[in-house]
Amino acid sequence: xxxxxxxxxxxxxxxxxxxxxxxxxxxxxxxxxxxxxxxxxxxxxxxxxxxxxxxxxxxxxxxxxxxxxxxxxxxxxxxxxxxxxxxxxxxxxxxxxxxxxxxxxxxxxxxxxxxxxxxxxxxxxxxxxxxxxxxxxxxxxxxxxxxxxxxxxxxxxxxxxxxxxxxxxxxxxxxxxxxxxxxxxxxxxxxxxxxxxxxxxxxxxxxxxxxxxxxxxxxxxxxxxxxxxxxxxxxxxxxxxxxxxxxxxxxxxxxxxxxxxxxxxxxxxxxxxxxxxxxxxxxxxxxxxxxxxxxxxxxxxxxxxxxxxxxxxxxxxxxxxxxxxxxxxxxxxxxxxxxxxxxxxxxxxxxxxxxxxxxxxxxxxxxxxxxxxxxxxxxxxxxxx
Amino acid sequence: xxxxxxxxxxxxxxxxxxxxxxxxxxxxxxxxxxxxxxxxxxxxxxxxxxxxxxxxxxxxxxxxxxxxxxxxxxxxxxxxxxxxxxxxxxxxxxxxxxxxxxxxxxxxxxxxxxxxxxxxxxxx
Ligand SMILES: Cc1ncc(COP(=O)(O)O)c(C=O)c1O
Ligand code: FES
Numbered sequence: 001x002x003x004x005x006x007x008x009x010x011x012x013x014x015x016x017x018x019x020x021x022x023x024x025x026x027x028x029x030x031x032x033x034x035x036x037x038x039x040x041x042x043x044x045x046x047x048x049x050x051x052x053x054x055x056x057x058x059x060x061x062x063x064x065x066x067x068x069x070x071x072x073x074x075x076x077x078x079x080x081x082x083x084x085x086x087x088x089x090x091x092x093x094x095x096x097x098x099x100x101x102x103x104x105x106x107x108x109x110x111x112x113x114x115x116x117x118x119x120x121x122x123x124x125x126x127x128x129x130x131x132x133x134x135x136x137x138x139x140x141x142x143x144x145x146x147x148x149x150x151x152x153x154x155x156x157x158x159x160x161x162x163x164x165x166x167x168x169x170x171x172x173x174x175x176x177x178x179x180x181x182x183x184x185x186x187x188x189x190x191x192x193x194x195x196x197x198x199x200x201x202x203x204x205x206x207x208x209x210x211x212x213x214x215x216x217x218x219x220x221x222x223x224x225x226x227x228x229x230x231x232x233x234x235x236x237x238x239x240x241x242x243x244x245x246x247x248x249x250x251x252x253x254x255x256x257x258x259x260x261x262x263x264x265x266x267x268x269x270x271x272x273x274x275x276x277x278x279x280x281x282x283x284x285x286x287x288x289x290x291x292x293x294x295x296x297x298x299x300x301x302x303x304x305x306x307x308x309x310x311x312x313x314x315x316x317x318x319x320x321x322x323x324x325x326x327x328x329x330x331x332x333x334x335x336x337x338x339x340x341x342x343x344x345x346x347x348x349x350x351x352x353x354x355x356x357x358x359x360x361x362x363x364x365x366x367x368x369x370x371x372x373x374x375x376x377x378x379x380x381x382x383x384x385x
Numbered sequence: 386x387x388x389x390x391x392x393x394x395x396x397x398x399x400x401x402x403x404x405x406x407x408x409x410x411x412x413x414x415x416x417x418x419x420x421x422x423x424x425x426x427x428x429x430x431x432x433x434x435x436x437x438x439x440x441x442x443x444x445x446x447x448x449x450x451x452x453x454x455x456x457x458x459x460x461x462x463x464x465x466x467x468x469x470x471x472x473x474x475x476x477x478x479x480x481x482x483x484x485x486x487x488x489x490x491x492x493x494x495x496x497x498x499x500x501x502x503x504x505x506x507x508x509x
Contacts, residue, residue, distance in 0.1 A: 303441055305443035306395070306442065306446075306447055322443075324442065324445075342419045346420075378401070379398065379401050379439055379440060380440070380441045381423035381439035381440065382421065
């Protein structure tokens with residue numbers, strides 16, 4: 001069997017059609033979109049088309065899309081940009097304890113700059129109760145940022161309800177939708193979003209390019225100064241090929257959603273069900289309100305890095321929230337926030353499926369994982385049959 | 386990121402298991418990451434004649450556990466006590482810097498097993 005890639009939450013391969021769409025902007029229409037001559041106008045036209053496509057898929061207006069250098073930058077721009085703009089109004093920011101580090105560390109940095117933050121806890125399914133958000137809002141709250149789909153355990157947060165609360169209280173709301181854009185239908189107006197981050201490499205587009213939707217009327221300061229690009233909100237010559245790639249990938253993901261997502265969900269459920277038959281296994285994240293491609297389980301008595309290395313030997317690429325894989329030596333902040341002990345969080349395995357995942361691959365994984373878990377348990381001083 | 390030797394010991398760990406009537410047992414937890422190693426030794430005339438381990442930990446922890454059992458078998462207790470974590474790491478052709486602390490697990494478990502043997506002997 002060939003190698004099996006089951007880490008689509010980390011990144012995805014670029015679709016061949018997307019590469020095709022990008023190539024002319026490297027070779028022929030390579031101009032700087034700010035230039036007045038024909039090369040510049042061609043680049044500007046390609047940029048405009050990409051922005052129109054992106055806006056259309058998200059239900060946004062043309063001018064509400066800011067292209068960025070990825071999901072992390074979109075999160076930073078939303079949070080620092082609005083915090084800075086509104087610092088005279090208030091100093092308080094609300095977020096959750098299970099955000100991606102692009103949000104978490106940005107909010108923590110703002111704390112060192114005189115802002116105050118509340119990190120809301122989640123329940124054992126990793127869900128945030130909107131009532132907690134309501135209770136946390138203060139006179140001086142300027143921003144609420146809560147992610148849409150969790151990149152580790154897959155729970156989908158009630159962002160619409162939180163957005164309603166934010167609007168009622170006159171507080172800005174941002175969501176990191178990096179894991180949901182491309183797989184869940186997104187309509188920013190219907191969902192009531194003020195700001196929403198996305199990243200192309202999570203939906204078969206290129207790496208290093210993302211976008212921030214900013215509702216008309218929401219003002220933010222730029223992080224990068226030095227040019228009038230992106231309506232003064234992100235200086236720098238636009239990466240036109242990458243932006244074309246983002247738009248093309250987004251449009252294709254949107255078009256094929258109804259065909260692809262039910263199949264991924266079916267395979268996901270098959271995988272989850274199979275893994276659950278391994279004794280002393282815990283499923284992490286909400287069972288129903290869950291990213292269609294996410295499987296996250298903890299196997300008791302074993303450690304994640306040795307699990308990943310063993311799976312790699314069998315040709316399977318996966319991910320873990322174990323301390324030993326993190327470099328920081330702390331197990332996943334997400335699993336700990338859900339109330340898991342260090343020891344159990346240590347043995348976590350995340351498998352994330354993609355549009356090219358097959359039934360055979362799922363079956364192979366279901367064959368290999370129990371064997372590897374057994375082998376490591378036999379070796380574990382914590383395991384007593 | 387791991388050397389071939391580390392991967393070899395990780396894939397084919399030597400001396401996994403328990404010794405039922407061991408002369409010394411040492412258990413060490415890694416305070417930094419929460420990993421655990423348990424080491425059993427059998428001693429005859431001051432020489433370690435057998436060693437077995439069980440480890441809950443990362444690839445480096447398993448490889449260093451395996452390596453240290455190979456290194457101690459046949460050594461006198463005095464010689465075994467001289468084995469440092471860096472010696473184990475060197476025997477594996479090095480560990481990535483973030484994984485150096487994992488080798489403490491093996492060295493400390495060995496020391497504890499030897500201490501346990503000595504304590505057993507005194508009380509006997
Ligand atoms: C939820 C979430 N937010 C933000 C990011 C960062 O996106 P990027 O890698 O494009 O900077 C990721 C992916 O790593 C993610 O999963
Ligand atoms: S022993 Fe835990 S990181 Fe190596």
